[in-house]
Amino acid sequence: MCLAIPMRITSISGEMAQVEVGGVERPVSLALTPEARVGDYVLVHTGFAISVLDEQEALETLRLFEEIAQYDEAANPSVGEQAG
Amino acid sequence: MKYIDEFRDPALARRLLAEIAARSTRPVCLMEFCGGHTHAIFRHGLRQMLPPTVQLRSGPGCPVCVTAGADLDRAIAVAGLPGVILTTFGDMLKVPGSRGSLQTARAAGADVRVVYSALDALHIARENPERAVVFLGVGFETTAPTVAAAVLKAQAEGLSNFYVLSLHKLTPPAMRAILDAGEVRLAGIIGPGHVTTVIGSAAWEFLPRDYRMPCAVAGFEPLDILHAVRALVEMAEEGRPAVVNAYSRSVRPEGNRVALEAMARVFEVSEAEWRGVGRLPASGLALRPEYARFDAARAFPVEVAPSGEPAGCRCGDVLRGVLEPPDCPLFRRVCTPADPVGPCMVSAEGACAAYYQYAA
Numbered sequence: 001m002c003l004a005i006p007m008r009i010t011s012i013s014g015e016m017a018q019v020e021v022g023g024v025e026r027p028v029s030l031a032l033t034p035e036a037r038v039g040d041y042v043l044v045h046t047g048f049a050i051s052v053l054d055e056q057e058a059l060e061t062l063r064l065f066e067e068i069a070q071y072d073e074a075a076n077p078s079v080g081e082q083a084g
Numbered sequence: 085m086k087y088i089d090e091f092r093d094p095a096l097a098r099r100l101l102a103e104i105a106a107r108s109t110r111p112v113c114l115m116e117f118c119g120g121h122t123h124a125i126f127r128h129g130l131r132q133m134l135p136p137t138v139q140l141r142s143g144p145g146c147p148v149c150v151t152a153g154a155d156l157d158r159a160i161a162v163a164g165l166p167g168v169i170l171t172t173f174g175d176m177l178k179v180p181g182s183r184g185s186l187q188t189a190r191a192a193g194a195d196v197r198v199v200y201s202a203l204d205a206l207h208i209a210r211e212n213p214e215r216a217v218v219f220l221g222v223g224f225e226t227t228a229p230t231v232a233a234a235v236l237k238a239q240a241e242g243l244s245n246f247y248v249l250s251l252h253k254l255t256p257p258a259m260r261a262i263l264d265a266g267e268v269r270l271a272g273i274i275g276p277g278h279v280t281t282v283i284g285s286a287a288w289e290f291l292p293r294d295y296r297m298p299c300a301v302a303g304f305e306p307l308d309i310l311h312a313v314r315a316l317v318e319m320a321e322e323g324r325p326a327v328v329n330a331y332s333r334s335v336r337p338e339g340n341r342v343a344l345e346a347m348a349r350v351f352e353v354s355e356a357e358w359r360g361v362g363r364l365p366a367s368g369l370a371l372r373p374e375y376a377r378f379d380a381a382r383a384f385p386v387e388v389a390p391s392g393e394p395a396g397c398r399c400g401d402v403l404r405g406v407l408e409p410p411d412c413p414l415f416r417r418v419c420t421p422a423d424p425v426g427p428c429m430v431s432a433e434g435a436c437a438a439y440y441q442y443a444a
Contacts, residue, residue, distance in 0.1 A: 003120060003278075003432070003433075004226065004278045004281075006086070006087035006088060008086075029201075029203060029230075029233065031233040031236075031237075031342075031346070032229055032230070032233060032340060032342050032343040032346065033340070033342065034342060041085075041086075041087055043278070043281065043334055045226055045227065045230065045278060046173070046200060046201045046202065046223075046227060046230050047200060047201025047202070047203050047204070047230065048201070048203075048229075048230040048233065050226065050229070050230075050278065050281055050282060050340060050343060051281045051334045051335075051340055053087055053333050053334055054332070054333050054334075055085050055333075057332040057333040058085055058087060058090070058333040059085070060332070061311070061330075061332060061333060062090055062091075062093075062096070062307075064311075065093075065096040065099060065100060065307060065311070066096065068096075068099040068100065068102075068103055
């Protein structure tokens with residue numbers, strides 16, 4: 001049961017929140033993430049938010065990837081051809 | 085930042101792949117513990133893109149797949165009791181037990197309902213006060229806190245017809261069992277990102293400490309997995325085992341304290357039986373005595389005949405990383421998602437289902 005999806009909180013009422021992804025809204029329990037706020041992205045698993053996603057950490061992780069020196073794709077065209 | 089597309093960026097994937105190829109000088113076998121990772125790796129074509137020195141093996145991280153035959157038979161027996169509504173996550177429905185599945189039980193008249201969340205089972209209990217609503221609790225540490233939260237809610241509301249049949253299991257003991265068995269020579273573990281969101285990356289420190297085994301906790305997008313593979317290759321090349329948190333936007337060293345507290349409040353650690361691995365001490369979760377009134381195992385004790393592995397089924401070997409699904413004699417010829425012999429072909433996270441769906 002590893003499946004969990006990042007969804008954005010659009011409103012909160014008590015322990016329950018409305019979350020949205022791709023234009024679809026659904027209710028989610030914040031019982032396990034009481035610190036979550038409207039506008040936060042949470043990871044949703046079987047109807048519960050299990051973590052509030054940290055935007056700074058996400059940006060930092062992407063920066064780490066971007067810092068990897070540009071690979072010389074002209075010299076080595078076969079690597080990652082099917083990527084994406 | 086929407087947390088999905090950014091972590092699928094093909095240009096960044098190419099850079100990570102190039103780094104991995106450049107750093108990897110010797111063959112390594114990495115275990116992706118979690119079935120969700122096996123599926124993601126296939127879905128994004130990562131196996132073919134990694135250099136040939138990096139081999140990936142799938143592990144026992146599929147809670148449906150590791151549910152023991154006898155436990156499933158007991159759940160099916162409970163479903164058949166008069167007045168019971170058995171609620172379950174969808175991918176338990178078609179797993180073959182010794183004498184049929186939950187689905188065949190339903191066809192024979194048992195009231196079996198698929199739910200997305202334990203909260204849905206609570207709702208069914210409120211709507212059907214004269215029926216006993218039993219929720220089949222399958223899942224690791226990602227799911228167990230949600231079921232604990234549902235039990236606490238049932239208690240707060242004074243619900244008297246809601247029960248949990250707990251087959252929940254803990255992942256670190258399974259990891260230890262695989263390593264202790266020493267059947268596969270592994271150079272690193274891709275750690276389960278959502279389990280670890282709950283239990284915290286510090287929970288994996290025993291891997292480098294006791295087994296000199298590198299672990300990189302990974303999310304489920306392609307860049308997450310490549311990020312973890314790169315870290316593992318580096319640690320293997322340098323002989324420098326450690327736990328790397330490669331999913332820091334969700335995973336913290338201490339995990340989710342609220343979720344851990346809910347889980348500890350409702351459940352206690354118990355022995356559990358794992359398909360393919362056997363009985364492991366301190367590897368499962370049972371409801372605490374204080375919550376006995378919600379415990380389906382106490383309320384509905386059932387006897388079932390001993391169950392064995394279906395003839396020819398190699399799920400156990402697949403779960404321990406000893407056999408790859410295409411090497412099972414039944415794979416695709418006899419055992420298919422429509423007509424499964426064992427759970428690995430049925431579950432959304434099953435390795436056999438992943439190979440069937442994606443591998444040529």
